[in-house]
Structures are given as structure tokens and as C-alpha cells.
Amino acid sequence: xxxxxxxxxxxxxxxxxxxxxxxxxxxxxxxxxxxxxxxxxxxxxxxxxxxxxxxxxxxxxxxxxxxxxxxxxxxxxxxxxxxxxxxxxxxxxxxxxxxxxxxxxxxxxxxxxxxxxxxxxxxxxxxxxxxxxxxxxxxxxxxxxxxxxxxxxxxxxxxxxxxxxxxxxxxxxxxxxxxxxxxxxxxxxxxxxxxxxxxxxxxxxxxxxxxxxxxxxxxxxxxxxxxxxxxxxxxxxxxxxxxxxxxxxxxxxxxxxxxxxxxxxxxxxxxxxxxxxxxxxxxxxxxxxxxxxxxxxxxxxxxxxxxxxxxxxxxxxxxxxxxxxxxxxxxxxxxxxxxxxxxxx
Amino acid sequence: xxxxxxxxxxxxxxxxxxxxxxxxxxxxxxxxxxxxxxxxxxxxxxxxxxxxxxxxxxxxxxxxxxxxxxxxxxxxxxxxxxxxxxxxxxxxxxxxxxxxxxxxxxxxxxxxxxxxxxxxxxxxxxxxxxxxxxxxxxxxxxxxxxxxxxxxxxxxxxxxxxxxxxxxxxxxxxxxxxxxxxxxxxxxxxxxxxxxxxxxxxxxxxxxxxxxxxxxxxxxxxxxxxxxxxxxxxxxxxxxxxxxxxxxxxxxxxxxxxxxxxxxxxxxxxxxxxxxxxxxxxxxxxxxxxxxxxxxxxxxxxxxxxxxxxxxxxxxxxxxxxxxxxxxxxxxxxxxxxxxxxxxx
Numbered sequence: 001x002x003x004x005x006x007x008x009x010x011x012x013x014x015x016x017x018x019x020x021x022x023x024x025x026x027x028x029x030x031x032x033x034x035x036x037x038x039x040x041x042x043x044x045x046x047x048x049x050x051x052x053x054x055x056x057x058x059x060x061x062x063x064x065x066x067x068x069x070x071x072x073x074x075x076x077x078x079x080x081x082x083x084x085x086x087x088x089x090x091x092x093x094x095x096x097x098x099x100x101x102x103x104x105x106x107x108x109x110x111x112x113x114x115x116x117x118x119x120x121x122x123x124x125x126x127x128x129x130x131x132x133x134x135x136x137x138x139x140x141x142x143x144x145x146x147x148x149x150x151x152x153x154x155x156x157x158x159x160x161x162x163x164x165x166x167x168x169x170x171x172x173x174x175x176x177x178x179x180x181x182x183x184x185x186x187x188x189x190x191x192x193x194x195x196x197x198x199x200x201x202x203x204x205x206x207x208x209x210x211x212x213x214x215x216x217x218x219x220x221x222x223x224x225x226x227x228x229x230x231x232x233x234x235x236x237x238x239x240x241x242x243x244x245x246x247x248x249x250x251x252x253x254x255x256x257x258x259x260x261x262x263x264x265x266x267x268x269x270x271x272x273x274x275x276x277x278x279x280x281x282x283x284x285x286x287x288x289x290x291x292x293x294x295x296x297x298x299x300x301x302x303x304x305x306x307x308x309x310x311x312x313x314x315x316x317x318x319x320x321x322x323x324x325x326x327x328x329x330x331x332x333x334x335x336x337x338x339x340x341x342x343x344x345x
Numbered sequence: 346x347x348x349x350x351x352x353x354x355x356x357x358x359x360x361x362x363x364x365x366x367x368x369x370x371x372x373x374x375x376x377x378x379x380x381x382x383x384x385x386x387x388x389x390x391x392x393x394x395x396x397x398x399x400x401x402x403x404x405x406x407x408x409x410x411x412x413x414x415x416x417x418x419x420x421x422x423x424x425x426x427x428x429x430x431x432x433x434x435x436x437x438x439x440x441x442x443x444x445x446x447x448x449x450x451x452x453x454x455x456x457x458x459x460x461x462x463x464x465x466x467x468x469x470x471x472x473x474x475x476x477x478x479x480x481x482x483x484x485x486x487x488x489x490x491x492x493x494x495x496x497x498x499x500x501x502x503x504x505x506x507x508x509x510x511x512x513x514x515x516x517x518x519x520x521x522x523x524x525x526x527x528x529x530x531x532x533x534x535x536x537x538x539x540x541x542x543x544x545x546x547x548x549x550x551x552x553x554x555x556x557x558x559x560x561x562x563x564x565x566x567x568x569x570x571x572x573x574x575x576x577x578x579x580x581x582x583x584x585x586x587x588x589x590x591x592x593x594x595x596x597x598x599x600x601x602x603x604x605x606x607x608x609x610x611x612x613x614x615x616x617x618x619x620x621x622x623x624x625x626x627x628x629x630x631x632x633x634x635x636x637x638x639x640x641x642x643x644x645x646x647x648x649x650x651x652x653x654x655x656x657x658x659x660x661x662x663x664x665x666x667x668x669x670x671x672x673x674x675x676x677x678x679x680x681x682x683x684x685x686x687x688x689x690x
Binding site for chain 2 (some may be wrong): 013014015019020023024026027029030031032033034038059120121122123124133136137147167194195196197198201204206259271272290291292293296328329330331332334335
């Protein structure tokens, strides 16, 4: 199953009509350039502002984990399992496998009687430096719990127990993924034209840039007094914003930028995707860098958050992404990464 | 010194008039796209074929190490120091700090009475997995000898001893770098409009794509019976082609692709640069990926080498760069990297 059997939508390159978003300099010259698409949607799902093509169809990758967690809550599975806000944040995380991530997820699995072997995400070397180096010193092998998606998959396992599906919860026609696809299409407001298989083996449903930003605006505008979907959205966005260290990890953009803002939830995705949920402004943001580079998606989302008035450009976490000084092996300043003029507003 | 005091040439973005060179797919959809410039020059320095803008000005980064090694030979310093072909290959290398790299470079330094502290390249964690993990297990710190440029800098130290310059051989106005700039401008056939400081602290002189490809065509067409410059070019291209494992390391594109060809020398550079020297065809190739991504420069150079008839597209080293299957953490095939149609010829 790799998505290739699905009926085909229009096959367009993400390079079509993209815009220069980020520049990398050396000396005072531009050495490299990153293009992409950026969309800000308002509470009604309208496009408030965009660069590039808001109609470009992309894989949201891990940026949509809070959408994938909606059925976990809406089904009643999360409350049945007594999931805490920390566990909901981990369900939305691309964590780096530090003890602060793997320990609570292990306890979550154990509480439900699941083992590492029940996972379908695959083993991944932890990105957390001290955890990785400790593993190397112990001549140990990474396990599935170290996979950056192991919190999301703990959510899949928990939802699957509630739904009573078979063990292959990652297959696109499994009830877990069918429920996620339905939620995904409802919140993006579009049928998903195709899917691909993600790094963690789950299907990743494609959407337009506008669809992704619209979904995030719905998370942003969701009312805790409203229907079950909006209440689930509020719980997830609040869990992410309250536990930024669980959503990524120390030193990472999601964690450091969320700490620098008040109540804003943001999330990275592979291949240059980034989203933001701004509850006070009731806005949703989506960014895709055409070439898939994380240094550029981090710079672009930071610049947009500054532009929208929720991130102080002088905050160290903002400076680190928007205008980081590139230093060489001897610590000399050799260049910088910076938002392109069009992004500065 | 960061190059910013230099008179300014035209400040153009490398994104101007670039072409789609490489696509990254997931399922059967294009998820990410890499653009860039590619030029093939013939023995007379004319542009035989190009994609993107052959006039684009770039930093060649480490792709021009064989140019930086020319004064080492032409000055007589290399023969005075009795440098072997292996040591000349290491002078042109971006190695990964394995013992096969650091051991011979250490012996080269020791033979000349130099110590690690004489280096100006900075300490870099070795990229070779077993060397890096051994260092972690020993709680050791990387040294300057582990820097991927430590062979080039051993050449700088050797040239500097011959020239009698001061210890700061990396400064742009030092005799070592002045000699390199002169050689660089002669072989590219252009004045270098500006420079930046490279990762290893040495100046990196800018050139047009055509200038870089022209320089490589001169290396390719150089005659061992001709003048000192051409003889130096032959020694360097032959040293690289004869010792591919020294130019990069096991698993790396330079090493594996050179082993797959006969007498062709190739070299990667940071921020998406790649060059090739084809002696039988007397052709030089230069590639720059606008967004600076190595996965794309490796794919593009492999496709061009196939197109020029010197690389078998079925060779595993070619398949690994031109159409590598992207697998997820469980080993499932999820996508691929492939040359864009325009590159396939």
C-alpha cells in the first residue's frame, strides 16, 4: 500500500507559482534561496493573506498530528483511557526521544497493556543528543518508543482499542485511519485528493495549502462551550501550548517558539511544512517550503508569527530562526538565514 | 574579515532563472522540488550544454579544493615535502574523519613538524559513524584533524612553510590565499567578484557557473606533457580518481561514484554544489542547487554523468543517487528522489 492505487487527482508540482520566502547569505551575498507557499486563514476559512499559491496541494506530514488526534478524543477513547493534557500533547508531538518523552509514553502504553511490539511506527534513533549518546555508549539499539511519532501511535493504539479494530492500525482502510481521514477532510473543508505513506507508516492525507491553514483556523477559533469537535480542538491546542517541551524537545523550534508566545500552538512537519494556531486572533497558518528544508520552514513561520504580532522579533527563540548567524567550525560569523523581503510585511 | 569590506559586484539571487533539476516523490506524487543551475564546458572553455543560468555567480565551496591545491604543487612545495598521490587526494578531500583520513594526515603533519594547534580550520565532529561513536564512547572531543578540510589545510600549512608566511594562513590577504586567488581567477578565466568565509575559515572565491565548469574542463583537458599548471592539474585529477576513498569516505557520493567510473574525478561542495572532471571527454561539469541541498546535487551530478556516457545508470552507486527509494522507519518504500525530465536528456 503506497497510495499509488488511489484514483489520481491533478498531478501538479509544488514548485508551480511558489514564492521566495527565505534567503541564506554568506558574507553579504545570497548563497542559497528557499521558495514556498504560505497561507493565513481566518475563522471563517477565508484566505486573509498568502504568498505563493494557496491552492498548492501538499502532504502536511507531521504538521497535522492534532487533526489525527481528533478521533481519539471525539470517539471517547481518550477519556476512557484517562489521557492527561500531557499525553494529548505527546499525541500531537514529533518528539526527540528524550526521557521526558519516552518515559510518559511508556507509562501510557503500560497502563493500557500495550508493548513496544504493538507499535507500527518503526524504530528510530532518538534525536535528543544525550539520549542518543547514552544509547551509543551502552551499545544499545533504538526502539519504536524512540520514534518521533510514538506519542501519535500511542493515540492510534488507544483509539484502536476503543474501536475494536485489528492490529494493523496503520493501514489506510483500517477503522483508525478511516476515522482520521474523515476528520481530516471535514476540518480542511476539502476531499483529500490522495495520500502518501508517512515516515511512521501511517497514511498522510494531502490537502491544499488553504485547506491546511483553514483547519488550523478552525482549531484557533474553536469554542470550549461548543460542539464535541470544537471542544476536542480546544483540548488539543491547549495541551500543545501548555506543554511545549513535550511537542518537540529542548532546543527545537516548536518548543522554543511556543514558550516565547502566549497560547499559540505551532507544529513542524517533514519536508518543510509548518503550521500555527492563533487562538486570540482566531487565525490559522500553513507554510510549505518547496524544497523540503527545515531551516527555511522554521525561518518562515517565525517571520509570519512576528508579522501577525504574536512573536517578539527580539526574543532569542525568534532571532534563532529568523536571523540566525551562521558560524563556522571556529565560531566566526560567515553568514545568516533571513526571511525574504516579501515575508517581512 | 567576512568579505563585506570588498567592493561589491552585482548582487543577484541564485534563484534567478534557475531550472527544476530534481524531484522528490511520495507515493506517485511530487512532494518537494529542487531547482538549480548546471553547466558542461568543453576543452576550449565554451558552454556545451546548460540548464538554468550559466552566468549565475556562486560560491563553489569545497567543490574547488583541487583549484586551491594548485599553488601547493606549482610552487614546488608539494615535491619539497615529498607529498604522495594519497596526500594530494587528501588535500582535495572533504573527508569524514575516519582513521583512513586522519591517520595519513597526522603523519603528513608530523613529518613536517606541524601540530593540531597549527591548524586554522576548527574542530569538527567526524562524520564517519564508527569514528564518531568511538569518540562518544571515549567521552572524547573532536580535534581540528577531524575537520573535513584538514587535508586541504595540511596543504595550506605545507605551502605556507614554502612561502614563509605568518601563521594566519587562512586570512584573505595572506600569501597562501593570494596565490590561491590568482590560480582561481586564472583557471575560471574570470576575476572573482567577491568572496565569503568558508566553514573552515578560508576565503571561498565566487565565480560564475561557467567559470567553475570551465576550470574543471581545463583540469580535464590538461596534458601531462604540457606546462607546470597542466602537469599539476593532471596530478591532482589523477590523485582524486585513484583514491576515491580518501576524497570523501565509505558510503559517500564522491567515493562511490568515482569507483563506478574510469578516471573521472568528482567533488561535492556545501550548499548544493558538485563538479566533475572528465579527462577522456575533456569536459568539465558544475552543478549548484539553489536551495543548497546535497540530496539534490548528488542526484543531479549523477544524472549528468549518465547523460555524458561515463556512468552506467544501472550501477548501484548511480541508482543510489539518481533514483533512490525512500524508505520509512519500518523499511516500507514511500517515495523516491529522481532527476527532473530536463536533466534526463
